[in-house]
Amino acid sequence: PKKKGFRWIRALWRLTYLSAIAGTGYTCYGIWEMRHPEEDQPAPDPSKKTLVVLGTGWGSVSLLKKLDTENYNVVVVSPRNYFLFTPLLPSCTVGTIEHRSIMEPIRNFLRHKKASVRYYEAEATKIDYDRRVVYINDESDIKGDVSATEVPFDMLVIGVGAENATFGIPGVREHGLFLKEVGDAQRIRNRIMDCCETATFKDQTPDEIQRLLHMVVVGGGPTGVEFAGELQDFFNSDLKKWIPDIREKFHVTLVEALPNVLPMFSKQLIEYTEKTFKEETISIRTKTMVKNVTEKYIEAESAGPDGKKQVEKIPYGLLVWATGNALRPLVSDFIKQIPAQKDSRRGLAVNEYLVVKGCENVWAVGDCAVANYAPTAQVASQEGAWLARMFNNMAKTNEIEAELSELSVKQEKAPSKDVRDAVFTDIKELQKRLRRVKQIGPFEYTHNGSLAYIGSEKAVADISWLSGNFASGGTLTYIFWKSAYINMCFSTRNRILVCIDWAKSKVFGRDVSRV
Ligand code: FAD
Numbered sequence: 001p002k003k004k005g006f007r008w009i010r011a012l013w014r015l016t017y018l019s020a021i022a023g024t025g026y027t028c029y030g031i032w033e034m035r036h037p038e039e040d041q042p043a044p045d046p047s048k049k050t051l052v053v054l055g056t057g058w059g060s061v062s063l064l065k066k067l068d069t070e071n072y073n074v075v076v077v078s079p080r081n082y083f084l085f086t087p088l089l090p091s092c093t094v095g096t097i098e099h100r101s102i103m104e105p106i107r108n109f110l111r112h113k114k115a116s117v118r119y120y121e122a123e124a125t126k127i128d129y130d131r132r133v134v135y136i137n138d139e140s141d142i143k144g145d146v147s148a149t150e151v152p153f154d155m156l157v158i159g160v161g162a163e164n165a166t167f168g169i170p171g172v173r174e175h176g177l178f179l180k181e182v183g184d185a186q187r188i189r190n191r192i193m194d195c196c197e198t199a200t201f202k203d204q205t206p207d208e209i210q211r212l213l214h215m216v217v218v219g220g221g222p223t224g225v226e227f228a229g230e231l232q233d234f235f236n237s238d239l240k241k242w243i244p245d246i247r248e249k250f251h252v253t254l255v256e257a258l259p260n261v262l263p264m265f266s267k268q269l270i271e272y273t274e275k276t277f278k279e280e281t282i283s284i285r286t287k288t289m290v291k292n293v294t295e296k297y298i299e300a301e302s303a304g305p306d307g308k309k310q311v312e313k314i315p316y317g318l319l320v321w322a323t324g325n326a327l328r329p330l331v332s333d334f335i336k337q338i339p340a341q342k343d344s345r346r347g348l349a350v351n352e353y354l355v356v357k358g359c360e361n362v363w364a365v366g367d368c369a370v371a372n373y374a375p376t377a378q379v380a381s382q383e384g385a386w387l388a389r390m391f392n393n394m395a396k397t398n399e400i401e402a403e404l405s406e407l408s409v410k411q412e413k414a415p416s417k418d419v420r421d422a423v424f425t426d427i428k429e430l431q432k433r434l435r436r437v438k439q440i441g442p443f444e445y446t447h448n449g450s451l452a453y454i455g456s457e458k459a460v461a462d463i464s465w466l467s468g469n470f471a472s473g474g475t476l477t478y479i480f481w482k483s484a485y486i487n488m489c490f491s492t493r494n495r496i497l498v499c500i501d502w503a504k505s506k507v508f509g510r511d512v513s514r515v
């Protein structure tokens with residue numbers, strides 16, 4: 001029996017060893033393949049229908065990933081020539097992860113498509129539905145002789161995402177920082193360090209030190225919570241070590257208008273998050289609505305001890321504004337052009353096939369579309385993938401229908417019964433294929449769950465499992481959070497870079513220099 005046991009151990013060891021070799025080989029091949037795109041990628045074919053895709057975010061890139069580009073003349077327009085893995089963006093604000101690790105150049109990705117895709121780094125400024133054109137502007141610093149033009153389309157996919165909501169509150173755009181793009185994360189990272197260094201300036205007054213070191217986050221949705229958690233981690237593990245003078249005064253406050261943070265999570269996870277924040281000394285101010293923002297303080301309305309409304313001034317050094325999404329001007333302008341969209345307030349109303357209501361051959365995905373789902377990456381990527389499948393099927397359908405009409409002509413002109421029967425069998429076969437291809441049902445979203453990092457190496461997860469819900473929070477969930485996001489990263493390159501960044505910040509700590 002001893003020998004048998006050893007045999008098992010040896011077999012297990014061999015299996016591990018072989019899987020490690022296979023895994024390494026697979027990763028190396030992935031890297032090699034990524035660096036060597038096909039030399040002879042066919043050029044876009046203008047004789048085919050032109051499919052214009054606006055945006056390079058979750059919705060559009062997920063569509064482009066699965067789209068067979070040989071079927072259409074594909075044109076992509078976006079001011080951002082990369083895809084951004086937003087779930088790890090809060091980690092970039094404090095340097096746990098470097099921003100380039102979660103960016104994937106759109107050029108690299110498009111060079112691997114079967115037929116080439118034209119990409120214009122530009123902002124779509126207007127969609128003219130009657131003329132079927134999109135007006136585009138080059139908004140970058142370097143402009144050529146032509147920096148504004150139009151792109152005609154036969155089919156259009158709008159995936160331009162959303163803007164930051166400010167609800168018209170005065171001072172937010174001037175004094176607050178958002179957290180949506182790479183530039184936002186860089187600005188926050190610099191502002192944190194600037195506040196810390198300015199607070200330790202010679203002869204700084206105690207009130208001013210207190211203000212500068214008060215980090216206020218407005219909005220208790222997942223963006224605000226994840227950022228507050230990351231910031232407190234940065235302070236606990238690095239800032240207080242390297243700048244001991246700020247140790248007693250650095251403070252993070254999260255302000256939320258509703259009675260609790262993370263409203264989309266289950267009650268027990270909300271309580272767990274609030275308890276964790278309390279332990280980490282992050283203050284949560286719920287039922288507090290910010291009404292005005294000035295350079296040095298916010299004005300917030302809440303119920304006083306007597307139940308009456310009170311407005312208080314809360315001084316801050318850093319203000320991060322994370323109160324959700326608003327329409328982009330391109331989308332609100334398009335809504336105005338389409339009578340069927342007159343009641344759309346939160347985005348383009350789409351039907352179950354993601355077609356923009358009141359339009360033909362115009363689809364919308366992600367945060368700019370309203371399809372009764374939350375504006376999340378999960379929804380946007382499923383919508384994009386579904387649309388790609390639909391476009392691929394549409395192309396196949398057209399191909400089969402053309403073949404069918406050719407065959408029916410052949411059948412009519414058949415010289416003998418035998419030939420006619422043979423053609424008839426082919427037609428039957430094709431009709432069967434056509435039915436199969438056409439069998440794509442409406443878009444249906446599958447919710448896999450919600451995940452959020454809450455700081456101090458803890459995360460919360462509401463996972464949909466076997467038609468039930470499984471809620472968990474803590475360090476194990478944090479390990480799950482990490483592995484889930486590594487798995488979801490866009491490319492092998494991103495996965496490796498993110499792992500290196502995690503290891504780097506663990507070994508050396510986060511960088512506290514300001515650039
Ligand atoms: P986006 O991904 O925002 O992409 C929009 C694209 O359109 C961009 O490429 C932009 O440059 C381009 N664009 C903008 N204007 C124009 C124009 N005028 N013309 C052409 N192109 C234009 N969701 C989750 O499910 N899980 C998470 O963990 C998660 N974490 C998040 C963390 C943060 C910090 C943030 C901000 C969001 C997070 N989300 C998460 C939400 C998720 O990122 C969005 O729901 C998702 O990005 C929406 O995808 P989209 O394609 O609609 O838009």
Ligand code: NAI
Pocket residue numbers: 087167169218219220221222223224226255256257258263264288289290291322323324325374375376377450451452453
């Ligand atoms: P959100 O819309 O989820 O939350 C914004 C919060 O700000 C709300 O709770 C609202 O009550 C509050 N608020 C609004 N105005 C306010 C004011 N004046 N004063 C105080 N509080 C105010 O926005 P968020 O977090 O930016 O997320 C946007 C979308 O992205 C959501 O759909 C979210 O689910 C998704 N997301 C998902 C993540 C995840 O799954 N881990 C991470 C980040 C975003």
